[in-house]
Amino acid sequence: MKSIIILYLLGTFLAGLIAVIASFIFPVSLTLAASTENMSPPGGITEVLKALLLNLVDNPVKALYTANYIGILSWAVLLGLALKNAPDTTKTMISNFSDAVSQIVRWVINFAPLGIMGLVFDAIATNGIGSLLSYGQLLAVLIGCMVFVAIVVNPIIVFLTIRQNPFPLVFKCLRESGITAFFTRSSAANIPVNMSLCEKLGLDKDTYSVSIPLGSTINMAGAAVTISVLTLAAVHTLGIQVDIATAIILSVLSAVCACGASGVAGGSLLLIPLACSLFGIPNEIAMKIVGVGFIVGVLQDSCETALNSSTDVLFTASAEFAQWRKEGKEIIINK
Template identity: 75%
Template sequence: MFVKNLFAYWNKVSLVKQIIVGLIIGIILALILPKQLAGLSILGELFVGALKAVAPVLVLFLVMSAISQHKKGQKTNMKAIIILYLIGTFLAGLSAVIASYIFKVQLILNAGEENISAPDGLVEVLKSLVFNIVDNPVSAILNANYIGILTWAILLGLALKYASESTKNMILDISVAVSNIVKWVIKFAPFGIMGIVFNTVATNGLKSLLKYGQLIVLLVGVMLFVALIVNPIIVYIKIRKNPYPLVFKCLRESGITAFFTRSSAANIPVNMALCERLNLDKDTYSISIPLGATINMAGAAVTVATLTLAATHTLGINVDLPTAVILSFLSALSACGASGVAGGSLLLIPLACSLFGIPNDIAMKVVSVGFLVSVIQDSCETALNSSTDVLFTAAADISSKAKM
């Protein structure tokens, strides 16, 4: 009875609090019984293994479904909004790249680092990119070739736009089912994090956590820069008036809620209600808000670019300027496929890591580091993503009405 009540109480506790508990327990056990409980690290290995299994399928069906569901002939401001989404996401990724060049943060990665060799140059990177794009779809999924998976997801999504509604609904149902599986996996995040933290602290000591502190400061700093500097500039160019009242309203009424739900998908009803209060065009925001929860991922672009470059700094891979620009585009592209559930963007880090020849096993270690800092990172990321959905929708609507 006691165990049943404890389990029921645990399920009522938010994921953020559960992860914090996992962090604390992992640190305490690593400091007190590092050798006696060495087997505890298997929890982290199982968690990372589950992520590796579900991530390729998630990317394929989520992106394919999002593209296939788009309908033609609706008179909306969608073109302008999509352009704002893409520009905002790209500039967020570029901001992260620049910040990561200035403040070089390294990660604690255990095995396999010495086997990594840097690409010889941009030609080798582009050659690898092209061959990954034309990879067999089955092979791409089996080998976790995320660039190939994303390419096939886009092509299949475009082709399925002409399919029957029943087929589109089936693809949508599968994407929802896979997203549910991701939610189930992430429910085990506290235990996986406990195992990862235990292994990290037991192996490297508490000093290893200082690296994560630096990473959190860099991630949150870039996201604040995007929210308070980059996005207002984009909105000002669009509406030609002071953007900050709208920016702060979106952050206050959408961002705060998203911060605690940690899910762009869960925040869709909140954003729809805010759009209604702002008197925006319903035909527009009824499409742009759900779509934004999938493709407008400035925070995800920041996360992907920052953690990828942190991995290259750790592994001693030199990134030249042209490759950094490609990373900005790739971060924006991969972010557009980020799941609307908590921690969804972390599963897309291997896509960016593959640009530099970083193997999937090492890339998934980077993902596990992302989950270690996700208590803060994912909340800030979701707040930026979701509030920007309303911000850019409102900017396009205001601009359209001003021209009438």
Template identity: 65%
Template structure:
């Protein structure tokens, strides 16, 4: 006698295939409730947060190394596309976003709730110390760099190996590309555990520090979203105006409406590529341009990621009492730009590169990973807004580069 199809438990279905955003929000709320009603029990779930942080800490170095090396190794040379000006816009836009984040962090300095470990900190005294540390980290042993989380050294070796592998056989490049996909798959699994980790982090943090920590998170989120809104509505239009010498806002609002809203909910620049390609087609752009610039922009045009990396790094710097002067702030903007260009396409990928920026100031990997954990706590809105800014800017700068080269009037898509 055959049985009808079994109905899966709704809770099991929600955990296994539910929306990650919803799960993270549920974990955050449950953590707050546990800390409020059972503060004693909340301290015992701290292990869940520590396990999540440890998983991030173990996967982040190899992720940076493999993704950067694979990206450079598989870059196709000799492609005849008109993306030179678009690439410049990508870089300028990302650097400008990092500068906005630096200025905002100086105007509205924030601190974070971090655990002990400050005694082991070796903050740099001036820009010379930073540059010396930077150079020594670049030439560090690659195995030691991976083991110790020296992200500057990891990045340097990844670039060098990626350039060398560009001359390798196609089969070798395919292996590197498959390795990159494999590491990204592992990262997705770790990210999938974020709701459990956030539950433990929020519950233990509030139980230990009180509900004042929530106010700190709200202020941090407000600063991040404010910077991203300023970049989208002021900085990007100024860059487009400098390129086109025309009113940029019709195009800006078209990109935000047609691309940004979708990206906000998908929380993935890669997943929004088909939306952006269709929008570029409706804008009347050349396919040989946008078919290259849009996928490339989903990888390297990361203004939102630059904001996230810079704001959270400077929040950690303020927490530890490190004094940052103007040259060091400019250096952080450059590093944040490079980090943002190497951010993983998975949700929360930019957070994994915060330790690289923190290493400039002598901040240990243990403390930097705690900052990453804070980023995941506010990541429900932060990552959505970041992706919306990144993805909509891909189309905006692609259109700006294409229009300027063809000297044609702006085309606005009507909903």
């Protein structure tokens, strides 16, 4: 399990890093109907780190009132650690509250098409039909990054782990898990498919019965790509200068955000304001970016889920195959 978790976290971080690099090579600017008069972008890495530290230790009530997402996240982590030894009744209550919040998120997402229709109408009425071209460019960068991670980055990770040709395993996972996840758009809903695939590969049930459900929660390479690309689209649109050090911090932050992404369709988009706060982008503009994400979400979310779910099996199998190699067992992958 230790090796699997390391692969999960490494894959998610590298996906975020690839997305950041691609966003600098192919910058995308969007048309946003929002004022930027009161925005104060950071001047460099020093200001970014200072703002990040101050946001982390912000008063919890103030963090909620001002929508300081980084402060809310840090207090949530501390609260979780403090409640580790709480009675089971308290944990049950918190779990029920979490389920209720997730249900509210689903309701909000169900109303997203109405908001998307308004955003598209406003963009076309204000800037003409040509404003939709930027959405196509954004979608191309998103899908391009996910495809690159799936057929270049992940095979390299697998090769370094099992020391043999990774592509039979990579393509088997994409074919039998990724295609199903593409249409379900939910890593959680694809867990039975991944369980069946692990059984076909002859993996240890005691391992994959834990790693697959865990991966559907924390192994979110596609979500890291989405968060990084859309955040930097906002940054390029507003003309904010980003140095290399800040970009690396964004890669780490997008990986952390991705690990906490909701399992519902479009859940990763709701974490974009957290990443945008790193650059001092106000919530009004950040939510415009979320709306743009919902516009391209049909293809983006399907590809994101396919990448997320297929790598759950890929990394679980890679970790066990590496153990087999040490024990001198033959690794056979049925095509």
